[in-house]
Amino acid sequence: MIKRIFFLFILVGTCGCMHRELHEVGLVTNKAMVVSAHPLASAVGAEIMKQGGNAADAAVAVQFALAVVYPDAGNIGGGGFLVLRQQDGSTAALDYREKAPAAARPDMYLNEEGEVIEGLSEKGHMAAGVPGTVDGMIKLHARYGSLPWAMLVQPAIDLAANGFPLTQKEARKLNDYRLDFIRYSSIRPEFILKDNWEEGDTLRLGELAQVLERIRDQGRAGFYAGTTADLIAAEMKRGGGLITKEDLAAYEAIWREPISGKYENYNVISMPPPSSGGIALLQLLHITQNYPVAEWGLHTAPSAHLKIEAERRVYADRAKHLGDPDYYDVPVRGLLDTAYIRRSMADFSPGKASDSDKIAPGVPVPPESPNTTHYSIVDPAGNAVSVTTTLNSSYGAKTFVAGAQFLLNNEMDDFSIKPGYPNSYGLIGGEANAIAPGKRMLSSMTPTILEKDGKLFMVVGSMGGSTIITTVYQIILNVTAHGLPMQGAVNAGRFHHQWKPDWVLSEWGALGMKTSLSLWWKGHKIVPKPEGGIGRAAGILVLPNGKLEGGADPRGDDAAAGF
Known part of the structure; x- marks a missing residue:
């Protein structure tokens, strides 16, 4: 009885009024659109396209701009995934996910008793994987870019050298993480340690501008060799990290075949492994199309219950079957087999929540023989790019590279550091995602593009x-x-289930009192997420008249820009 009263108390706390307008229409433009996590970065991308650049050019410029103005997730010290659709319908996926250093080992975060050393994979030098962002942008530009490379990096250099005003949210976050920056950087990062940052304060990053100038002038060698590589290696040595100059020199971003599949009359194009996003998204959509969700309505009890139960089963599969395909035989075709997906819902009850302890990952049919930031872009020709890039946690490892003023990622925490042990997001992993030298860690990033009737329909993705x-x-x-x-x-309120925790x-x-009570009586445990919300999305919708509507997330400083 006490437990039921407690969850009822929690439930009531989740039922406050949502003030985001569900029928709000975002910025509408005629030709081109950028939606990103920061208004200055969106403006940079729009300006590049005004100067004749295409979506790929704008993506490069936005990535580097975010590394300056949005340091908690924008980066050159992290990595990401990109899905691209050209105007002619051709598609591609770029994997510039970080990799484990050559000295990494499966038990590197365990003590002598085999127990996890708390925090070692989350903060500080040992948490960092080999960064992939710069090589990813170079490969994107080499294949699809149209404007000169230097022209795309220069806006970020200008922002870093001249400074930019902090938003209220960014000022607050810099204050909140001040002690972490001191603790986990080998040399005190004075440039970021003002006693109290306030909205409108100017942040100047002269040493980061110099790093970006080397990238502008030397390309890949400006980051993975020479002065910048020396600075990273020196930071690792001082802090006891594993990344070496040899690791940096060996890093390569990879072009992969996107995951694609049908959902009703839409074609969904998303990221393949080592992202779990594309497979999981298609599984969720395949499940949903078998039920009258549109008839049930948004956030009604039947609709929410179905979505929760679908999410529960899909995340169970994620825990067992997904990892870096270069190291593990991911059963992609089996996981996307429609009969397999239907079987996963065989025990679904419209009137009762499932017990996650009784939901086990399935056994997919064997394959036949032979948080986090996101930005979305559509250019005047109709080319589209969907990019999710990250340091993992906010500000990554909280470790600044001395002399370079950029943060290192903490992506090593995305590996399964011990089978069955949850990472910082509570996700359970197994052998498929175990640590190995040179391996890419599993991700939830889901950059996605939708087509309708063979034409571009939506570009979307999120952090979180x-x-x-x-x-x-x-x-x-x-x-x-x-x-x-x-x-x-x-804008619409969001909810989330990931199998474990249940x-x-x-x-x-998000769900309202009526739906929340109904879900509670079915047996769902509802926990509120009061701060920051769930995810931070950036979407672009192609309207019936051919114009573009941007969806910038009100949960952050996100902004749409275009013309």
């Missing part, structure tokens, strides 16, 4: 760690099943 997949899933349904405009679809994480007021 383990909640990325469910955020993208719900936004797609908000538009396609529930008829919301792009901005309204991004609860529904819900934004304040």
